[in-house]
Amino acid sequence: MAITLDDLVLSVIAAFIGLGVTLPVTYLVVDRLIERNEKKRLEPIEVTAKERLRSKLGVGSLTTLLITLSIDARSSMEEKRALPKEVSQVYITKLKALQSDLEMLLGVYNDVLSVEVEHLTGNIISQIEHLQEDLQYLIEIHPRHTTQTHVDHIEHVILTTVQLTKRELDVVGEGNEQIKALEEWLLEQEQKHIHPKPEEAIEVSGKHRVWSGGGRLSKLVRVADAGEIGDGKSKVVRAEGRTLAIFRVKDQFFALNNACLHRGGPLGEGNLEGYRVVCPWHGWSYDVRTGAFEIIPTLKVKSYPARREGDSILVELDE
Numbered sequence: 001m002a003i004t005l006d007d008l009v010l011s012v013i014a015a016f017i018g019l020g021v022t023l024p025v026t027y028l029v030v031d032r033l034i035e036r037n038e039k040k041r042l043e044p045i046e047v048t049a050k051e052r053l054r055s056k057l058g059v060g061s062l063t064t065l066l067i068t069l070s071i072d073a074r075s076s077m078e079e080k081r082a083l084p085k086e087v088s089q090v091y092i093t094k095l096k097a098l099q100s101d102l103e104m105l106l107g108v109y110n111d112v113l114s115v116e117v118e119h120l121t122g123n124i125i126s127q128i129e130h131l132q133e134d135l136q137y138l139i140e141i142h143p144r145h146t147t148q149t150h151v152d153h154i155e156h157v158i159l160t161t162v163q164l165t166k167r168e169l170d171v172v173g174e175g176n177e178q179i180k181a182l183e184e185w186l187l188e189q190e191q192k193h194i195h196p197k198p199e200e201a202i203e204v205s206g207k208h209r210v211w212s213g214g215g216r217l218s219k220l221v222r223v224a225d226a227g228e229i230g231d232g233k234s235k236v237v238r239a240e241g242r243t244l245a246i247f248r249v250k251d252q253f254f255a256l257n258n259a260c261l262h263r264g265g266p267l268g269e270g271n272l273e274g275y276r277v278v279c280p281w282h283g284w285s286y287d288v289r290t291g292a293f294e295i296i297p298t299l300k301v302k303s304y305p306a307r308r309e310g311d312s313i314l315v316e317l318d319e
């Protein structure tokens with residue numbers, strides 16, 4: 001049978017239709033494969049990026065800086081004095097360094113960071129800039145003392161920074177109790193200022209065991225001989241992979257994590273005055289009964305129930 005012109009035209013049309021369907025599908029499949037391989041290749045870089053962000057935002061860096069800044073600003077206001085110029089300058093220098101570190105991380109890792117992380121980091125940088133301007137202002141008005149209005153403003157900027165940081169630490173996978181406690185404290189300060197409340201007594205006794213309830217497992221560990229620690233003294237011990245500070249006040253024993261919230265100073269080597277221990281490195285003080293930091297009581301070093309049984313000091317450790 002002879003091939004007509006119509007047959008040829010039809011075959012050409014069929015070929016085009018075939019190409020029209022298969023080509024986009026092929027491109028789609030190839031695109032997906034490239035995308036998947038690219039994602040795999042970038043995974044370790046993403047892990048590094050998150051790790052670096054965590055270390056810049058967490059305790060020891062931005063979080064610690066925000067804690068100390070809020071304490072310094074508030075104390076200067078309460079003591080009716082100016083924040084010393086050199087102190088403001090040190091904060092500005094540290095904040096500037098942090099700002100450029102964060103900007104650098106954003107630049108280097110922009111291929112692997114999610115839009116949310118980029119957005120949060122960008123906003124944190126703006127707040128850090130804002131704080132530098134506020135501190136610069138305090139330097140300019142020196143020696144006028146820090147007023148309630150200054151502190152309210154600075155604490156508000158810190159609170160915004162804290163909330164952004166908390167969100168970002170959640171996103172990059174870091175639980176951070178300190179930043180949550182700082183947020184709680186700042187909110188409390190803000191609340192007090194709007195609706196001043198009379199001082200309320202805080203119940204301290206009997207709180208030790210709260211954390212060990214709720215079905216969580218705990219383990220009783222012997223950490224020392226009672227005779228090793230005299231009244232008003234302390235000792236650093238290792239137990240189940242943890243370093244603990246054990247304190248004795250008369251016949252009561254208390255156990256805290258040994259690391260100070262500020263820069264990890266050894267609390268077990270600090271001075272014990274009544275129930276108050278003072279960190280030997282820079283003087284932050286804590287209530288050994290609760291682990292509460294004196295200035296911001298919602299910030300706490302972890303405490304463990306401790307007791308004496310015969311000659312032994314026992315500590316209840318959670319697992």
Ligand code: FES
Pocket residue numbers: 260261262263264265279280281282283284
């Ligand atoms: S490490 Fe600075 S006060 Fe404890």
